[in-house]
Amino acid sequence: MTILVDSHTRLLIQGITGYQGRYQSKAMMEFGTKVVAGVRFGKGGQKINDIPVYNTVSEAVEVTGANTSCIFVPAPSCKDATLEAIDAGLETIVIVTERLPVLDAIHVVSVARAKGITLIGPNCPGVASPGKTKVGILPNKIFREGSVGLVSRSGTLTYEIVNAITEHKIGQSTCVGIGGDRVSGMNFVQILEMFEKDKQTKKIVLVGEIGGTAEEEAAAYIKKSITKPVVAYIAGRTAPPDKRMGHAGAIITRGKGTAESKMKALEDAGVKIAKFPTDVPELLGQV
Amino acid sequence: MRLFEYVAKGVLAKHGIPVPEGFVVTSAGQIRRIPGPVMVKAQVLVGGRGKAGGIKPADNLDEARKAASQILGMNINGHVAKEVLLEQRLDAAKELYLGITIDRSHRCLLVMASPNGGMDIEAVPEDKILMLPIDPLIGFQLYHGRKLAEFMGLEKDQAAQVEHICLRLYDLVVREDAELAEINPLVVTKDGRVVAGDAKVTIDSDALFRHPEFGKFEEDLTPLEKKAKSMDIAFVQLDGNIGVIANGAGLTMATLDSINVYGGKAGIFLDLGGTDDPEKVKKAVLLMLEANPKVILLNIFGGITKCDTVAKGVLEAMEGQARRVPIVARIKGVNEEEGREMLKDAGLVPASGLSEAAEKASQESLR
Numbered sequence: 001m002t003i004l005v006d007s008h009t010r011l012l013i014q015g016i017t018g019y020q021g022r023y024q025s026k027a028m029m030e031f032g033t034k035v036v037a038g039v040r041f042g043k044g045g046q047k048i049n050d051i052p053v054y055n056t057v058s059e060a061v062e063v064t065g066a067n068t069s070c071i072f073v074p075a076p077s078c079k080d081a082t083l084e085a086i087d088a089g090l091e092t093i094v095i096v097t098e099r100l101p102v103l104d105a106i107h108v109v110s111v112a113r114a115k116g117i118t119l120i121g122p123n124c125p126g127v128a129s130p131g132k133t134k135v136g137i138l139p140n141k142i143f144r145e146g147s148v149g150l151v152s153r154s155g156t157l158t159y160e161i162v163n164a165i166t167e168h169k170i171g172q173s174t175c176v177g178i179g180g181d182r183v184s185g186m187n188f189v190q191i192l193e194m195f196e197k198d199k200q201t202k203k204i205v206l207v208g209e210i211g212g213t214a215e216e217e218a219a220a221y222i223k224k225s226i227t228k229p230v231v232a233y234i235a236g237r238t239a240p241p242d243k244r245m246g247h248a249g250a251i252i253t254r255g256k257g258t259a260e261s262k263m264k265a266l267e268d269a270g271v272k273i274a275k276f277p278t279d280v281p282e283l284l285g286q287v
Numbered sequence: 288m289r290l291f292e293y294v295a296k297g298v299l300a301k302h303g304i305p306v307p308e309g310f311v312v313t314s315a316g317q318i319r320r321i322p323g324p325v326m327v328k329a330q331v332l333v334g335g336r337g338k339a340g341g342i343k344p345a346d347n348l349d350e351a352r353k354a355a356s357q358i359l360g361m362n363i364n365g366h367v368a369k370e371v372l373l374e375q376r377l378d379a380a381k382e383l384y385l386g387i388t389i390d391r392s393h394r395c396l397l398v399m400a401s402p403n404g405g406m407d408i409e410a411v412p413e414d415k416i417l418m419l420p421i422d423p424l425i426g427f428q429l430y431h432g433r434k435l436a437e438f439m440g441l442e443k444d445q446a447a448q449v450e451h452i453c454l455r456l457y458d459l460v461v462r463e464d465a466e467l468a469e470i471n472p473l474v475v476t477k478d479g480r481v482v483a484g485d486a487k488v489t490i491d492s493d494a495l496f497r498h499p500e501f502g503k504f505e506e507d508l509t510p511l512e513k514k515a516k517s518m519d520i521a522f523v524q525l526d527g528n529i530g531v532i533a534n535g536a537g538l539t540m541a542t543l544d545s546i547n548v549y550g551g552k553a554g555i556f557l558d559l560g561g562t563d564d565p566e567k568v569k570k571a572v573l574l575m576l577e578a579n580p581k582v583i584l585l586n587i588f589g590g591i592t593k594c595d596t597v598a599k600g601v602l603e604a605m606e607g608q609a610r611r612v613p614i615v616a617r618i619k620g621v622n623e624e625e626g627r628e629m630l631k632d633a634g635l636v637p638a639s640g641l642s643e644a645a646e647k648a649s650q651e652s653l654r
Contacts, residue, residue: 075496076496153537156590163619214391235544236540238544238547238553
């Protein structure tokens with residue numbers, strides 16, 4: 001078993017006629033994903049990489065039985081596209097689109113949560129369960145099927161670490177990029193909970209970065225509820241502090257949010273911390 | 288995008304929040320009359336201007352002109368005051384704090400209030416700050432306002448005014464796509480009015496496409512930063528001598544951290560983000576060369592940004608360069624073979640992994 005996406009995933013791609021939609025839908029099919037439909041209003045009836053294109057999400061769902069959507073539409077129309085997907089009854093939605101206004105993210109995330117829909121992203125690389133299915137833009141070649149579950153706020157740094165793990169012949173159950181924006185559909189705690197329940201997952205890798213308190217919250221959850229061993233890497237130990245949130249940011253975080261605070265919280269929860277991203281495989285061997 | 292105080296106050300006024308009467312000038316000679324005793328305030332996008340002498344009281348026209356000419360041109364923590372705001376001085380009985388920002392943990396907007404507003408708000412004990420996450424499906428309602436006003440210890444008339452201000456401020460955040468709206472102090476005057484003494488508003492730069500009206504305000508950036516911004520490249524200048532070009536915020540940060548482990552120091556970093564345009568890569572490399580680093584570390588893990596695209600951009604940028612800056616290149620991911628093949632004869636220092644690349648670049652920088 002894996003989490004979030006598996007061989008039952010029937011994928012629909014919103015924004016399939018764009019450059020990324022075309023390129024990535026092909027890459028996903030090559031990975032083994034069942035891409036059953038594309039959506040682009042006004043382009044219904046066309047085919048992209050042999051995938052039928054529909055004008056609306058509801059029509060695509062009705063005809064093809066799609067249950068998952070991957071969204072590539074540009075930021076100004078992304079909120080509309082996401083709400084259309086939610087309204088059409090899709091179970092899982094992955095938003096790859098970056099630079100979505102934060103208030104749009106708050107809106108779509110709250111609607112998805114109220115409707116019990118799994119929303120991942122925005123600004124995320126997506127989810128891959130090696131040997132089964134990939135939804136998103138993670139490079140195909142870096143994976144290997146196995147038992148490590150990985151969750152990350154980053155994109156390219158995720159590839160870096162997955163690649164290092166695979167080079168050490170350690171495979172993965174599912175790799176999830178939850179997205180680096182301030183507001184995301186899924187957070188560390190939700191994914192950790194899924195990995196804890198998943199029988200295929202034996203060990204967990206968490207990739208965090210400075211800003212916000214998601215890693216501290218994950219650490220508290222690991223201490224309380226995770227029995228599987230966890231290895232973490234935190235990026236941003238030498239990054240300049242982000243001052244743009246003014247007093248309000250300082251009031252909320254109260255000293256949390258730095259790399260030191262995150263690493264300390266995770267260490268206190270029994271998590272092994274990697275010095276370099278490429279140290280992760282070695283630490284996985286130790287736990 | 289952070290707004291100058293006077294612009295922020297204009298936005299507040301537009302949404303029905305009381306602000307002191309005032310006006311902005313760029314020279315002391317422009318001041319013709321003042322609305323009674325005023326405060327003369329430097330318009331800079333940086334904190335600590337009061338302590339730096341950027342805010343002065345003036346009781347009459349002469350004093351106002353004198354204060355304005357002292358402040359204009361003043362360098363406040365690296366920012367030059369080009370404009371001053373003159374506004375009616377408030378006779379404060381109480382200074383409160385009211386702010387709205389993004390609550391990342393609860394994934395919603397967060398309204399914050401304190402009865403202890405003013406200079407040292409960050410040092411106010413936690414039990415003196417009320418933090419109220421607002422469910423986006425419910426929105427801000429008057430009951431939230433009543434809770435906030437009660438916490439601030441306000442009486443009937445002022446409570447009603449503050450409830451109204453909270454409601455208007457939340458509406459402002461939603462309508463203007465603000466990621467931060469802060470009124471500190473929110474002043475209760477001796478004659479019982481509630482007025483915004485200062486205002487900090489930051490517009491979500493990702494939402495500027497639907498707020499073209501903010502596009503006309505110039506941001507306080509260095510020439511290179513301006514150039515990078517126009518190219519949609521994240522660009523930060525630090526105090527070291529290694530130029531880092533990477534793709535993605537997480538990988539960029541991990542690269543900086545790794546350099547640090549080997550004793551090197553990043554002087555500038557460029558995050559290409561997700562691009563598949565060789566022209567953008569070329570411009571980024573040229574921009575990096577302009578910043579004059581001792582060595583460049585190129586660390587790319589291709590996904591949306593393909594390795595051959597990066598290679599093409601790098602080659603085009605290097606063409607016709609008189610000065611050869613050493614480039615340590617680590618290229619991995621989608622189309623990496625093609626990318627490496629293209630860069631084979633370009634005189635770059637190849638590195639296979641992130642730590643190897645960091646080590647080589649650090650050694651080169653310390654040479």
